[in-house]
Amino acid sequence: MIEAAGRLYEHNAPAARLYMTTTHFLMTRHLDTQLLHTGSPAFDPDTGVAPVNVPTVRTSTVRFASTDAFAQVMQRRRAGERIPSYGRQGMATHQALQDAIALLEGGSRCFLTPSGVSAISLAFLALVKPGDHVLVPDSVYGPVRKLDRSILRRLGIDVEYYPPGAAASDIRLRPNTRLLYIESPGSLLFEMQDLPALASLARAQGATVVADNTWGAGYLYRPLALGADISVVAATKYIAGHSDVMMGAVVAADAELAARLDDTHYALGLTVGADEASLALRGMRTLPVRLAQHQRNLEAVLPFLARHPGVARLWCPAWPEDPGHELWRRDCQGANGLLSISLNTTDVMAARRFVDALALFGIGYSWGGYESLVSLVEPADLAAHSAYAGSQPVVRLHIGLEHADDLIADLRQAFAAAGLE
């Protein structure tokens, strides 16, 4: 079902690969194969033995063999090599993860941050200056509005929200529009955006296109290949995949943007722990098989929900009746476990009974782990989405890796418990 599994991707092998075997032989293999083998530790030259996994290298600083070695490292760093000279940059574990995420996204360089939100903030702060205008879809992940209100506004940056469904010809860039932000599909209602059309509009005006690719995790959706300049991903979700890591990543398409991100990343002092990097790398090895199973379960649950009288509407671009379905077919290589439903009621108490009655879906934010989750979407969050018109409560579901029959049975009994039949 997921076509990405059958595609070949090429990537630019990043220059420095300390502690790792060369991966040139991987470059023509399928992405799934590359994800399993990238970063493989080199054999010990003495014994010819190597571990399977990249070691977790925890360190706050690095030691240099001599002042001469120190001087040479500094010189090579100035020439653009990624040799660690201090703990904040991380060592083999970080480098392997950065390379793997750059590989996934098809970018030139990846920067790790302590959360998805910090990755978004890094991208904005690397690109904008006072007086700039920025366009953000109204379907954007909620905390981006907080970044706007708490920091961007104070810096004199004018953020304008546009409808994600607008045709590119209806979007007005200004002479000072520096950044066009895209989140496709959007948060909560999964509105698809025409990234290639928006990117060519932005390019004509010299604006940089930043895409939040948390939904696609670099595997189901490839913003850089579709025209974005920077891809941002919350590795917290599908990349780590087990609800036990907070992490973000920013991937630049080219070296010039990478240099700007590098400076801001350094100035903000962003870093992640080696244990987190190790867990994220471990999660990424199974990203393709987990996503394929999330999609199979989603495909089992969608028709059940579509036929259920308790459901007024499905929000999921993989569903043929969704307004974003054509763009999803064109631009995505599959689906994950995410969907929302508008309930067939205006009674918020019935919605709360439905959510409370679910036994297998944990109530909570986030998604992308192996487990099912549910959240009753706040009406204030929906009011900000131009795609939403109505008064029916919306429930977001993350379809996990439990057996689909059990998930459907759980949903069925919860509708009954809520009187939504």
Ligand SMILES: *Cc1c(COP(=O)(O)O)cnc(C)c1O
């Ligand atoms: C969760 C999420 C983020 C933020 O990730 P955190 O690691 O929780 O900070 C960013 N964008 C989207 C679309 C998300 O769903």
